[in-house]
Amino acid sequence: MSDSTVALGHVTLPGLCRVVGAKSLVNTSLKSLEKPLCQGFVESPSTSLEQDTTMVDAPDLEDSPNGGKRKREEEELNLSNDKGSKRLQPSYTKHSKFWLLDGNILLQIETTRYKVQRSRLASQSTWFEKLFEQHSGKEAAEGDEDKENINDVLLTVECVDGLDLFHLNSTGVARDDFDALLTAMDDGICYYHDTPHFPVIASIFRVADRLQFKKYLEFAERVITEQFSDDVGDITVAEIPFAAEAVVLGRNWNIPKVLKRAFYELARMEHSLEEPAPEDEKESNDEDDPDEALEKLHPGDLVRLLKVSKYLGTAWHDTVFALTARCTQKPARCEHRSRLLLELRASVLPKYEFDPICGIQELMKIDLKLKNYCESCVIAMKQMLETKQDDIWADLDAWIGLNVECDEE
Known part of the structure; x- marks a missing residue:
């Protein structure tokens, strides 16, 4: 065997x-x-x-x-x-929307990768136009302010599946901001009748400013400055949401025109005694909680906000008492001012404690003749109210340090 x-x-x-x-x-x-x-x-x-x-x-x-x-x-x-x-955790994720079948360029921010059209970006952004030209061998113009920033991106270029991949992290552009701008490029015509809320417009502004999308920058800046208009005549009792975000944007991105209105909105919003109207409730719910919104402010601007609230309250009280002062004529032609003061103390005075602009608008609606004011006092009080309104609005420049840059933390 x-x-x-x-x-x-x-x-x-x-x-x-x-x-x-x-x-x-x-x-x-x-x-x-x-x-x-x-x-x-x-x-x-x-x-x-x-x-x-x-x-x-x-x-x-x-x-x-x-x-x-x-x-x-x-x-x-x-x-x-x-x-x-x-291999189990890829270094990037394809964007769920901006991964075009006919895309011929790859961009990446953080771990999100985009596949888009080179010509579309270059036609709307002078920054991307210069980036692609310099990648093809063209020399940067002498004194070009974007040269260093573009060179940083060019150092990251790699070829992936036959397409050039550009990493944009060095530009400082946030992924959500870039998404907002690409969405505007696709759906911009819809914004004509339905303007997005402030955070979306702010995102478009930041990317358009940094990457030089001129048309989108002009659009975003126009919407922002209209929403937070610095014209006293544009102020109404309707509060504007996202005021804290407007202060941060105005400081960090050099839009001083929005600061005055944004600070005013913050001051009266923090002390509002009115419940929001039903039609305004949805919009106000889209905004952050007031306490959380204030956390976004620089400490220096928080101090300014406290000062603004104090000044507005003082200015409002001064205005009400000026309206109920003695008759301007000698001898006095009208009496009973104390009765009007009592009425105002019970109604208008607390309602507009930190909103003197709208408070003055309310005072202007009072028929002083029916309150036993003589003709001379009616004219004098109307002029006084108009002057007070303009003075308060002008003084805001100094109260918020409009020409003072916020110190870095």
């Missing part, structure tokens, strides 16, 4: 392997082997079959179709694990 053929009853070992398979043979005939099946078997003097002392090599499972396949699968799995998490 040869080493490779051991009789087991009337069936030879190779025959048994063919009938029940290699795994069954190992489980029933080689119980004393200690090494796992996948590691193979090695002859040992102490290992023998129960009915014969002739040693036998276990069948090489790698030679069988199933064993070899399993071995290759294990090796491939180990190789995949050895390569680390990079």
Whole structure:
């Protein structure tokens, strides 16, 4: 009997392997082997079959179709694990919207990658136009302020699937801001009748300013300055949301025209005694909580806001008492001013405590003749109210330090 053929009853070992398979043979005939099946078997003097002392090599499972396949699968799995998490966690994510089938350029901000049209960007942005030209070999113009910034991006360029990939992290552009601008490029015509809320417009402004999308910059700046108009005649009782964001934008992006109105809105909003009208409730709910909004302000602007509130309150009280002063004529032609003062203290005075502009508008509606004011006093009081309104609005420039840049933290 040869080493490779051991009789087991009337069936030879190779025959048994063919009938029940290699795994069954190992489980029933080689119980004393200690090494796992996948590691193979090695002859040992102490290992023998129960009915014969002739040693036998276990069948090489790698030679069988199933064993070899399993071995290759294990090796491939180990190789995949050895390569680390990079294959399991890609370094980028395709943008869900701005991944165009006909895109011919790749951009990446943080871990988000965009596939867009080179010509569309270059036609709207002088910054992208210069970036692509310099990538193609054109020299930057002498004294170009964007040269250093563009060079930083050019150092990141790589080729991916035949397309140039530009990393924009060094530009300081935020991903959400860039999304807002690309959306405006696609849906801009819809903004004519339905202007987005301030945060979206602010996002468009920041990207358009930094990457020189001129038309979009002009659009965003016009919307922002109209919404936070510095014309006293544009102030109404309707409060404007996102005033804190407007202060931050005005400071950081040099839009001083919005600061006066934004500070005024913050001052009266923090002390508003009125419930929002139903039609205004949805818009006001879109804004951050007032306390959270104030957290966005620089500490220096928080101090200015406290001063503005104090000045507005003082100016309002002074105006009300001036309206109820003694008759300007000698001898006095009208009396009973104290009665009007009592009425105002009970109604108008607390309502416009930190909103003197709208408070003065309310005072102008009072028919002073019905309050026993003489003709001379009616004219004098009207002029006084108009002057007070203009003075308060002009004084805001100094109160908020309009010409003073906010110190860096």
